[in-house]
Amino acid sequence: MFLFLKFLLAHILGDFVFQPEKWVKNKEEKKVKSVKLYYHIGIHALLLLLVLLFNLQEYWLGFLLIVVSHYLIDVLKLYLQKKKTKRIWFFIDQVLHLIVLVMATSLYIDFQLPSENIITEKGLLLLTFLLLVIFVSAIIIKIIITQWNPESKKENDDSLAKAGRYIGILERLFVFTFVITNHWEAIGFLLAAKSVFRFGDLTSSKDRKLTEYILIGTLLSFGFAIFLGVLYLYVLNLL
Known part of the structure; x- marks a missing residue:
């Protein structure tokens, strides 16, 4: 859980705190040609390095999984979302990022489903x-x-x-x-x-x-x- 919280903290800071509105608009206009898109991914990578204390020797695979998938998911959203579906794609985008964070965490920690019925x-x-x-x-x-x-x-x-x-x-x-x-x-x-x-x-x-x-x-x-x-x-x- 502690590792997942580190990944989640980096995601929240990168997606919501250190991403100005003008960057979002620039990405929507220029898509993969937007320099702000790569600034955004770079900030995510830097934040991940900070929360992992630059320990890439142990967490390099999770680091690559999160950074590369974040880029691909963002690009997917930029090309598939329309004006009327922007809100829907915002939530799809965030859910996909969270799934990746869980996957990255599972590379280092074994997740086990509870033995009892999940739906109580x-x-x-x-x-x-x-x-x-x-x-x-x-x-x-x-x-x-x-x-x-x-x-x-x-x-x-x-x-x-x-x-x-x-x-x-x-x-x-x-x-x-x-x-x-x-x-x-x-x-x-x-x-x-x-x-x-x-x-x-x-x-x-x-x-x-x-x-x-x-x-x-x-x-x-x-x-x-x-x-x-x-x-x-x-x-x-x-x-």
């Missing part, structure tokens, strides 16, 4: 309830409130695309987490914070139907998250 009963229960909180609740809430669906969009609507969906998912995840960790006071703070941010929109719209629509959606979202959190704790105690 409690883990499966948590996964099921997270899916209920994120997806099932969203569909049920949508079915309930779409019978009203007031016209709230304007010609100059500055709201983000699908923002409401993501806000709902995040607030339910927060509330669910607060319930299962017994931090009920945080739920009141979250509800108050959302009310403050929404107050300006509701007062400017002067639309009672929109106010009631948003209020119903918010209370349903919080209600489902609280209910599922309490139900999760009840079922968990039965296991």
